[in-house]
Amino acid sequence: MADKPTLILDAWWRRVDELFSPVDRAALDVTHVVVWGRDESIPDEVLGNALAEASVLIAADPRIDTAVLDHAPHLETVIEVSGAFPDTIDYAACAERGVEVLSCAPGFRESVAEMALGMAISGARGLVAEHERFRSASEHWLNDNAETDFSLSGADIGFVGYGSIARETRRLLAPFNATIRAFDPWLPSTLAEQDGVELVELEALLRSSSCLFVMAAPTRSNRGMIGRAEIAMMPRGAMLVLASRAHLVDFEAVVDAAVTGAIRAAIDVFPNEPLPENHRLRQVENCILSPHRAAAVAGGRQLIGRMIVDDLQAIMQGRDERRLQRASLDTINELAGTSDADSVGSMATERQ
Secondary structure, three states: OOOOOEEEEEOOOOOHHHHOOHHHHHHHHHHOEEEEOOOOOOOHHHHHHHHOOEEEEEEOOOOEOHHHHHHOOOOOEEEEOOOOOOOOEOHHHHHHOOOEEEEOHHHHHHHHHHHHHHHHHHHHOOHHHHHHHHHOOOOOOOOOOOOOOOOOOOOEEEEEOOOHHHHHHHHHOHHHOOEEEEEOOOOOHHHHHHOOOEEOOHHHHHHHOOEEEEOOOOOOOOOOOEOHHHHHHOOOOEEEEEOOOHHHEOHHHHHHHHHHOOEEEEEOOOOOOOOOOOOHHHHOOOEEEOOOOOOOOOOOOHHHHHHHHHHHHHHHOOOOOOOOEEOOHHHHHHHOOOOOOOOOOOOOOOOO
16 A cells, blocks of 8 residues: 555553454554554654654553644544543544544453353352352252342343443343343433333332443543442342442442342452452452453453454545544543543443
């Protein structure tokens, strides 16, 4: 391809092969002159020289202000690959100059949804609890009358936030013939209807759900939205799957409810990571704990690379559709002030 545009690939702290399959990494070289693309930070001098010609910047830590934009007259697209719209980008300046900013967050949906479903099944059926009882020879043989165990088949299942990961989880839940409801004030009703999901208010969702997936993106308005009063609305023994960010819940209230047996929980994300060694949650039998690894599986993030290749092709062909998430000023303003935002899909919706 003659006069190929320049693309800066500065993915570190992520590895290149973490994001791109060999096929998709090779595809970048076919369409672009790729600068850097190594598993280490790009030197400032290399970055500065490349920005003068680059049309695309792919970075885990993109830092874009008016000075950078002045130095990058050909820049058209910035793609972040950390998983959230960072506050190191001047989005207004980008919008003014026609620079599109994209987030890789939708690329986590398959691996995170799979983990969320696995945690839900394990928690609902008491698999981890019984496994641990085997260690002390206290397991319950043929006990089909457990007070808190339940099946997801035909269950009432709720989603707090219904973005990309929630929709993928909903797809995986199809064989269970469950009743699916969601609370997501940002979601067009037509999208919910397409998936056979009933949109309800938060209180109705909490009261009706035997399994509740919390998958909303952190915003300025939803910090701690699932607090003590909300948890008290949940049916006794209901399963809470926290697969978004701890920002969404009153974390100590979740722990308290699990301690008393009011709910059981499956948690992949925590207010402070790693979880302190002496944290009481480590001793709570009613919880399944995962060290923020829902996307941490071989190839689990390579959907991001496929989406990047597809979107770059669309851009070069003048097509408007995107698989990655576009930044908008409304979105960024709502996310502003959240320290752990990792948005996917609709503005009330998820992450990883």
